[in-house]
Amino acid sequence: MSNAPGSPTPHSTVGMAVELTAITKRFGAFTANDGIDLAVRRGEIHAIIGENGAGKTTLMNILFGLLQPDEGSIRLNGETTVVADPAVAIKAGLGMVHQHFKLVPSLSVADNVFLGMEIRRHGLIDHAAQVARTHELSKRFGLHVDPTERVGLLSVGIEQRIEILKVLVRGARTIILDEPTAVLTPQESRELFQTLRSFVAEGMTVIFISHHLEEVMEVSDTVTVLRNGRKVATRPTSELSKDELVRMMVGREVSFDRRPRAALNGDVVLDVRDLWARDDRRLPAVRGASFTVRAGEVVGIAGVAGNGQTELAEVLSGLRPASHGEAWLKGRDLTTLGPAAIREAGFAHVPGDRMVRGVDRNASIAANTLMGRQHRAPWSRSGVLDWKAIAANAGTLIKSFDIRAQGSGDPVKRLSGGNIQKVVLAREFTNGADFLLIDQPTRGVDIGAQEAIHSEIMRQRAAGRAILLISVQLDELAALADRILVMFNGRIMGEVPGDNADEDRIGMMMAGVLPEPAAEPV
Amino acid sequence: MSERLRAVSGQIIALGVALLMGAIIILMVGESPVHVFMTLMRGAFGDQEKIAGTLLQTTPILICGVAACIGLRGGMFNVGIEGQLFLGGFAAAWVGFTFSLPTGIHTLAALALAVAAGAAWVAIPAYFRARYNTNEVVSTILSNYIAVLLTSYFTIFLFKRPGGWSETPPILATAYLPEIFSFSRLNWGLFIGLLLAVGVALVFRYTSWGYGVTMVGSAPKFAEYGGVNVKRQGFVVLLLSGAVGGLAGGVETLGVHHRFMEGFAPGFGFDGLIAALLANGSPVATIVTALFFGALRSGSLLLEVDTTASREIITVIQALIILSVSAQVLVRRRGDSQAGERRWKF
Numbered sequence: 001m002s003n004a005p006g007s008p009t010p011h012s013t014v015g016m017a018v019e020l021t022a023i024t025k026r027f028g029a030f031t032a033n034d035g036i037d038l039a040v041r042r043g044e045i046h047a048i049i050g051e052n053g054a055g056k057t058t059l060m061n062i063l064f065g066l067l068q069p070d071e072g073s074i075r076l077n078g079e080t081t082v083v084a085d086p087a088v089a090i091k092a093g094l095g096m097v098h099q100h101f102k103l104v105p106s107l108s109v110a111d112n113v114f115l116g117m118e119i120r121r122h123g124l125i126d127h128a129a130q131v132a133r134t135h136e137l138s139k140r141f142g143l144h145v146d147p148t149e150r151v152g153l154l155s156v157g158i159e160q161r162i163e164i165l166k167v168l169v170r171g172a173r174t175i176i177l178d179e180p181t182a183v184l185t186p187q188e189s190r191e192l193f194q195t196l197r198s199f200v201a202e203g204m205t206v207i208f209i210s211h212h213l214e215e216v217m218e219v220s221d222t223v224t225v226l227r228n229g230r231k232v233a234t235r236p237t238s239e240l241s242k243d244e245l246v247r248m249m250v251g252r253e254v255s256f257d258r259r260p261r262a263a264l265n266g267d268v269v270l271d272v273r274d275l276w277a278r279d280d281r282r283l284p285a286v287r288g289a290s291f292t293v294r295a296g297e298v299v300g301i302a303g304v305a306g307n308g309q310t311e312l313a314e315v316l317s318g319l320r321p322a323s324h325g326e327a328w329l330k331g332r333d334l335t336t337l338g339p340a341a342i343r344e345a346g347f348a349h350v351p352g353d354r355m356v357r358g359v360d361r362n363a364s365i366a367a368n369t370l371m372g373r374q375h376r377a378p379w380s381r382s383g384v385l386d387w388k389a390i391a392a393n394a395g396t397l398i399k400s401f402d403i404r405a406q407g408s409g410d411p412v413k414r415l416s417g418g419n420i421q422k423v424v425l426a427r428e429f430t431n432g433a434d435f436l437l438i439d440q441p442t443r444g445v446d447i448g449a450q451e452a453i454h455s456e457i458m459r460q461r462a463a464g465r466a467i468l469l470i471s472v473q474l475d476e477l478a479a480l481a482d483r484i485l486v487m488f489n490g491r492i493m494g495e496v497p498g499d500n501a502d503e504d505r506i507g508m509m510m511a512g513v514l515p516e517p518a519a520e521p522v
Numbered sequence: 523m524s525e526r527l528r529a530v531s532g533q534i535i536a537l538g539v540a541l542l543m544g545a546i547i548i549l550m551v552g553e554s555p556v557h558v559f560m561t562l563m564r565g566a567f568g569d570q571e572k573i574a575g576t577l578l579q580t581t582p583i584l585i586c587g588v589a590a591c592i593g594l595r596g597g598m599f600n601v602g603i604e605g606q607l608f609l610g611g612f613a614a615a616w617v618g619f620t621f622s623l624p625t626g627i628h629t630l631a632a633l634a635l636a637v638a639a640g641a642a643w644v645a646i647p648a649y650f651r652a653r654y655n656t657n658e659v660v661s662t663i664l665s666n667y668i669a670v671l672l673t674s675y676f677t678i679f680l681f682k683r684p685g686g687w688s689e690t691p692p693i694l695a696t697a698y699l700p701e702i703f704s705f706s707r708l709n710w711g712l713f714i715g716l717l718l719a720v721g722v723a724l725v726f727r728y729t730s731w732g733y734g735v736t737m738v739g740s741a742p743k744f745a746e747y748g749g750v751n752v753k754r755q756g757f758v759v760l761l762l763s764g765a766v767g768g769l770a771g772g773v774e775t776l777g778v779h780h781r782f783m784e785g786f787a788p789g790f791g792f793d794g795l796i797a798a799l800l801a802n803g804s805p806v807a808t809i810v811t812a813l814f815f816g817a818l819r820s821g822s823l824l825l826e827v828d829t830t831a832s833r834e835i836i837t838v839i840q841a842l843i844i845l846s847v848s849a850q851v852l853v854r855r856r857g858d859s860q861a862g863e864r865r866w867k868f
Contacts, residue, residue: 319746340749351747360741371737371748374730383730 586794618693640768
């Protein structure tokens with residue numbers, strides 16, 4: 001443990017775990033990394049931050065030997081090294097935890113940890129020793145797992161701990177984590193940060209990739225910002241403010257302050273009355289929700305994930321039956337209709353799980369913009385599709401929603417998360433619906449795109465649409481919503497006005513501490 | 523576009539690997555692979571009669587392949603085409619030898635009943651799939667045995683031609699599918715198959731219904747969200763797939779055998795399914811793959827005459843193709859499997 005944050009040491013190579021010099025990597029005409037220098041001191045938590053497509057993952061893949069740089073050199077622990085493949089990197093004490101886990105679901109935790117380097121006794125796998133060693137490591141670094149449990153039964157957060165354990169038993173002293181918190185709950189993220197700090201306390205080095213500002217500010221000692229394949233700066237975290245960091249990442253001012261708005265005076269568009277629904281385990285998940293959404297109004301639903309928001313969205317969009325209650329949209333009760341009829345009634349839906357519900361990843365942008373309107377002119381006549389018109393429209397949407405793609409024929413899976421979300425928004429916001437259900441619009445979306453998506457939502461509000469915005473991010477609701485309803489355990493605990501939203505009050509309602517009798521009888 | 527190129531090159535590599543392994547096995551039985559493959563080529567394309575023979579074998583494989591493609595497109599694995607083919611074949615023959623109708627109309631009526639029989643037979647697994655989410659792979663496989671044995675029962679106990687083989691009385695000439703050449707039994711069934719392949723491809727590409735079905739197959743939750751009735755379309759797709767399977771049987775009896783015989787068309791349903799998989803579910807590409815399997819079958823006739831290899835070597839090669847194609851599909855889809863995609867249900 002050589003360095004505390006903010007106390008720069010003389011730049012001696014001895015203290016450097018990793019030094020990349022002038023790394024350049026091109027894919028065809030596209031330059032993913034353009035002359036990037038990066039120096040990571042031993043014993044620090046070094047965050048690499050940038051928008052999607054800034055070159056973070058490419059750089060780390062080069063460091064770990066998964067890609068070869070076109071130019072530049074790598075020094076590991078002060079020695080110039082050609083990292084021809086990951087085996088070289090591992091030997092030099094590097095370990096990488098990828099975004100997608102590579103675990104065998106049918107094997108136990110310990111067996112997964114030691115897969116490929118099993119502890120043997122008399123030629124057989126020594127399970128007891130593997131379990132003991134896994135247990136010891138997990139205790140030492142606060143990576144709580146049960147070594148004997150089968151991986152297939154575990155949550156994503158625990159799978160990540162197993163991936164980290166795998167890296168540890170392979171002797172890593174410098175650990176690279178690629179967007180580790182993208183799959184974690186806030187609670188799990190906090191535990192992960194504890195673990196990262198315990199690594200540093202033992203003199204190890206952590207490099208972690210992120211585009212979440214808060215966590216970078218919270219956990220890192222040093223930040224390197226990348227933008228469009230170039231390095232913008234490397235600075236001690238303590239010298240930076242959040243605003244500065246955003247400006248460096250995006251290259252311009254970005255504001256997540258409350259959006260200015262005109263006063264509303266619209267009619268009630270959606271009227272939900274005492275709505276109940278069950279989750280997949282047949283347990284009540286929505287318990288007597290009642291609320292209204294007016295034209296030109298953004299009603300936010302706050303709450304910790306898993307408190308009935310998903311089920312509420314599914315019931316309203318016809319994907320899940322209601323067990324009781326009504327939801328009136330312009331004179332039609334949505335609980336009696338299927339998804340197609342609900343869309344016909346003037347309902348658009350930006351789903352929370354956009355990769356599964358929102359798009360067909362393998363289909364083109366054009367084909368994805370067609371969903372829900374494939375039976376309507378001008379996209380089809382007498383059941384025959386007009387692909388020319390569909391592609392032309394998709395081209396227009398790509399322009400007006402600033403979707404970064406080569407053309408409407410691009411498969412959606414080639415786009416970044418933010419651009420995939422823009423495809424969904426483009427489709428849903430242009431089908432003429434009066435009511436928009438928007439679920440987690442900016443989850444996993446980088447900052448520049450987040451701002452664009454927020455602006456688009458506000459444009460829809462200005463156009464007189466009624467909007468129900470479900471989000472687990474309070475700052476998003478505070479920026480956009482006119483009223484915020486807080487959900488806890490399937491109930492709506494209360495309502496807070498959107499301007500000057502009292503975060504403490506919302507927080508208490510989210511935790512179920514502050515029950516407020518339903519004070520809003522339509 | 524490069525996506526498609528990758529898929530095509532993947533299938534070709536898989537095919538090459540299978541043929542290479544086949545060559546090794548031929549070496550092991552002490553025959554020259556070059557000689558065997560040349561004999562196969564000669565047997566399949568050596569002269570106009572052989573080419574017609576190849577096309578004759580291709581026809582039922584092609585129609586069954588289109589049947590499989592319809593299912594695959596909607597995410598349904600119809601492994602019961604063999605059974606639908608048998609029932610369709612019997613139904614067409616029954617109309618052919620029971621009724622007497624004007625030429626042409628007789629043929630159409632027989633084909634119509636073949637289509638209906640295929641659809642009705644798959645309706646049982648399709649219903650259970652839609653209603654109770656039963657795995658259609660298992661139920662359609664099992665329904666094959668019942669179909670094959672049921673048609674045997676009809677043939678042997680109810681409609682057996684007096685004396686001779688286990689076969690029905692011959693159908694009337696008014697119900698025949700016309701032959702194309704004088705020197706071969708090759709008939710209009712080939713045109714039916716080609717039209718069907720192109721027609722089905724067009725329907726999937728250019729209709730609203732085809733778009734919805736394609737989405738059900740590739741992203742069911744997305745389709746459901748967009749208002750496509752996933753269960754109903756799954757049912758419809760299986761029904762259509764079974765209908766075309768039945769048609770394949772009708773074409774075979776009306777065009778080639780002119781009667782229904784017990785075990786009249788062994789393996790065409792399965793060959794069709796493999797051809798469709800090799801074609802990645804594309805009906806038009808299935809024309810090519812069906813021709814390939816037709817040529818293998820037809821070429822194998824010469825194999826036992828001119829080489830020391832058994833014609834069973836063809837079955838071995840086919841099995842190798844299935845292996846390498848499914849391995850290839852698994853490798854190519856490994857990246858997607860994390861998204862829980864379930865397009866090929868192996």
